[in-house]
Amino acid sequence: MFYREAGQFKTTYKSDQALFPIAQDRYFVIGVVLFAFLVIPFFITDYWANALLLPFLIYALAAIGLNILTGYCGQLSLGTGGFLAVGAYASYKLMTSFPEMNLIVVFLLSGLITALVGIFFGVPSLRIKGFYLAVATLASQFFIVWLFNKVPWFFNYSATGQISVPPREIFGFLVTGPDASPAITYLFTLTLVSIFALLAKNMARGNVGRSWMAIRDMDIAAEIIGIRPLKTKLIAFAVSSFYIGIAGALLFAVWLGSAEPTEAFGIDQSFLILFMIIIGGLGSILGSFMGAAFMVLMPIFLKNFMVDGLGLQPAFSEHVQIMLMGVLIIFFLIVEPHGLARLWQIAKEKLRIWPFPY
Amino acid sequence: MSPEPVQTRIFEEEILSVSDVSLSFGGVKAIQNVSFDIKRGEIRAIIGPNGAGKTSMLNVINGFYHPQEGLIRFKGKARRRMRPSIAAAQGIARTFQNVALFKGMSTLDNIMTGRLPRLEKGIFGEIVNVFLQAAYLGPARRSELEQRKYVEEIIDFLEIQHIRRTPVGRLPYGLQKRVELGRALAMEPELLLLDEPMAGMNLEEKEDMSRFIIDVNDQYGTTIALIEHDISVVMDLSDRIIVLDYGRKIADGTPGEVQSNQAVMDAYLGVPHE
Amino acid sequence: MMFFLEVTISGLMAGVMYSLVALGFVLIFKASGVFNFAQGVMALFAGLTLVGLMEKFGLPPWAGIMATIAVMILLAWLIEFLILRRLVNQEHIILFMATIGLAYVLEGLGDVMWGSDVKLLDIGLPQGAVDWLLDDYNLYVEKLEVAAAVTAVIMVIVLAIFFQKTRIGRALRAVADDHQAALSVGISLRTIWVIVWSVSGIVALVAGIMWGSKSGVQFSLSLIALKALPVLMLGGFTSIPGAIIGGLIIGMGEKWAEIYMGPIIGGAIENWFAYMLALVFLLFRPQGLFGEKIIERI
Structure with a gap:
């Protein structure tokens, strides 16, 4: 009824190429963004920020990063945890070595450093494909975590081997450290994530994105029509790692505050983010957000349900929780292998022709 | 179908020449000592029975397969091996047998x-x-x-x-x-390679496709090399035809010449090979 | 020299374990194209079930093993019925993720049923060093490891006979070659999948017994799956001899690196060394040890 594109005629290619060609979509997105920026900060509490909103936003950014590589360019990677670690440790070293450096610069540089590491580990992708490449990316995962555990320079020789974020301000507001207010950390993260999500969308729908998808769909044909595989894949690795690096820096500096490589950046993180993009939808920016929301919310629901609802012992419920998570993941893959983004799209198509079935 | 094409289209400038190209996979010889040229602006057909090496020939031209012997000269530049993306950048485009x-x-x-x-x-x-x-x-x-x-x-x-x-x-x-x-x-592209553009099409679709091919050649002046099994289409469309059989070139000429060639008849009608 | 030999032998023995897990991977990948990430957890699950059955019901080892085999076959059937047949023709990555989900389920289930503490598994396998080697050559080799190696060799021979000589084996090879063609001559994919997953389950049980007898049945057992992955890269995802040889190479290389390189660059390198080894190898030979050179067609 309200979701109609009738009467919205495009007279230029420019308007047809716009980000959200349908007016209702545009209003909806603007509404959500305004709500996130103008309403939520006034009601946010420590719990909401640290248990829900920050992990959601940060994982969404990491999921966009992985989606660029795996969903758009078709290169399956299991090394996400390692790249998160690179971003986190880069930001830590930058913040402690150059205390005066602007926080925004710190985050951008952390992303760039991770991008360089990503390019390095992306080089084998020219010769190694499919699951062989996925296993090869595990090499980067294990190697990076080992490196940050073994070389004391990376954690400034601290006795625990942990890294802890120093308090830093931006425009006079404290963003990192234990005393930062939830509204500020939330707004800072939200700003970065929104900007980078927009940039990712632009890349995905332009030439860069088309060359990625061509490599994904049929790499031989892509090469024959003149797309250079190595260059295209390396750009995907670089951009993807850049995003994951910034997510890693946010994860450590803004959300957790302190980190230790094996726990915070282990292979479980790689799988978690891979689940996000698959449940959200491969090759979809919106899906990255949906998948992140799902994977952040599900454990909380399961835990609340079992400990508070059924009164199970916490230790016992942990095992049940792992099991149920597995069941839910399998269930989702069977019901909608193309992810939540596809469900959303189907819902929109139904809405467009409502009240008629076809 | 379009009327009998005017036989007198003459082309001077050579855009591509293939000389003494041989290609083998392990022991299988896909192409043996094949030479031919393609002139700028013409429609050139490559025909032959299944397994004659037609698709391999296109793959050699656009750099996807690397021949063991011979030279390929495109727009005056000679080479044996190159990357497909470079061939594409030089102006060779193609379509594929299986989409x-x-x-x-x-x-x-x-x-x-x-x-x-x-x-x-x-x-x-x-x-x-x-x-x-x-x-x-x-x-x-x-x-x-x-x-x-x-x-x-x-x-x-x-x-x-x-x-x-x-x-x-x-x-x-x-x-x-x-x-x-x-x-x-x-x-x-300056040279367009079409690998069985009409395979699996019905008559109407074939007519459409033939029209597009002629129009592309006509309007954009694009040189076209095509592989096709439908002989009547080939005879109608092309200026000159190469016939391959078991990796060797057995005939090369205008549709009229090829049609009356004894070796071609044998290849198609199945005279046993020695 | 003796020390070098000892290191090599212990590396080879560890390699046998990797081979066993890799073998389970290869069987499933060949027959269904599924990259089964749950293979390691299946070994853990099988080990836990065996210990649980022996402890709770006081079964003797042979009965416990029989019962566990039955459980693994039932599990294979359930996996086919609940997961695989519902994901036919999905992309590989979806099936791969489903097996990660399966890994979570089995991990949780094993813990819920049998508890998560470390359990000792004693089915009467010989312990200690092989005496005559120790006495005559001063060479320390564990009896258990020899038993593991012998079992692995027997398993490979049995599997080879199964694949070459039996009707089901031929059907399996047909499916591995070409799913569509196999279907068209009347081979039931579903039956094949159940069989393959059962066989992999039994291979996992053997791996679980060997590893469990050595260091107890515990969560870390499931991590040997991560050790088997570089073996797969090296040997190829579809090659049974590749899994065996690859496992031995990785086991040996890892031990050498740990002993001779580890002290220099800081130790604990066994987590990634095998991956680097496989990666470097693949860069020079992308088709793996036993793969044929791939001719790309278009």
């Missing part, structure tokens, strides 16, 4: 990929380009709109406006072949 479209993308996006090699830049330009694209600023936006305009012309030419936004995986076979032709045209 090789990008299944996850729409018709429009598929044809737009054909524009990509036109926008090749050095490594530094490429990095700048990624940033511009991300911000969708200035040059990036302008170039996107220019390409869209060019691609829309091809879409009009091939009469596929109605499937612009459809993911190509959902299209029927005949239309997929047409989109594939569109993608090749978007590369603005």
